[in-house]
Amino acid sequence: MSGFQRVVSKDTAEKFYLKVALEFENPDTRIDSVQFRALVSKALHQLYGETGASIPVDILRFQDDTMEAILRVSGRSLVKVWSALTLLGEYAQEECAIRVTQVSPHLLALAVDSRHFFQNLPS
């Protein structure tokens, strides 16, 4: 195993990848990927109006069981998407929160999470 490689990007990155986790106050609530897309769109529309709703956000993956998702946004709209997700408090009359766990200009960086590093180590 070659260990970690450090990658430094000097310019503004074209795309950013966000790993987000969705939490509902009622832990039994579940939503699917289509509803999650609507939720992201609603969050953007709420905070930034129609200009915000027109920001392209790609959902690369949505895991139904953990309700974790990986989003791809362009670098110029990262801050808007991030803030809109953070300020979302309610979806379909259910109180919810979105935790942005990781943000990176490289998708590969989301594969490794130092928070779960020790858990994933092979014994």
Next chain:
Amino acid sequence: MVRIKNRYFLCELVFEDAIWRALAVNNQHLYNAVKDAVRQIHGDYGAAAIAWGLNVKYLNPDTGVMMIRVRRQNQKILSTTLPFIKSVASFPVTMRTLHISGTIRSCQKFLVKYNRRQLVVLLRQCRTKEERQKVRESIRRCTLEQEEEEFGDGALEDT
């Protein structure tokens, strides 16, 4: 201390029917129309950003020209919203941004010039001799009294 910088937007309200002008326009109606449009286009963020310092400074019900003040850092929010305003007090309307400037004074200067140019347009639209005579008269007067003019609507008062 740095002074608060403002931007003044000079806009023209174009109504489908000119009669609605006098009925519809009111500073409060315009303020609400602008605020609602900003909320729709730029959401909570835009509405909150623009709320501080938004003001309808001047309104001429005869010509449908108005002036809105915003803080300079938020001028983009307002300038992108103005074309999306579709109605004021439930009267369908379109907005034309005539001029943007940093002081009321320069807005006024522009308005005087603009109104003078509009008189020439009016002259072309005249049908009867009487009308033509009236417009000619006001053009003559506003060109002669150039030095004394201080107020933007002074040039158009007699039309």
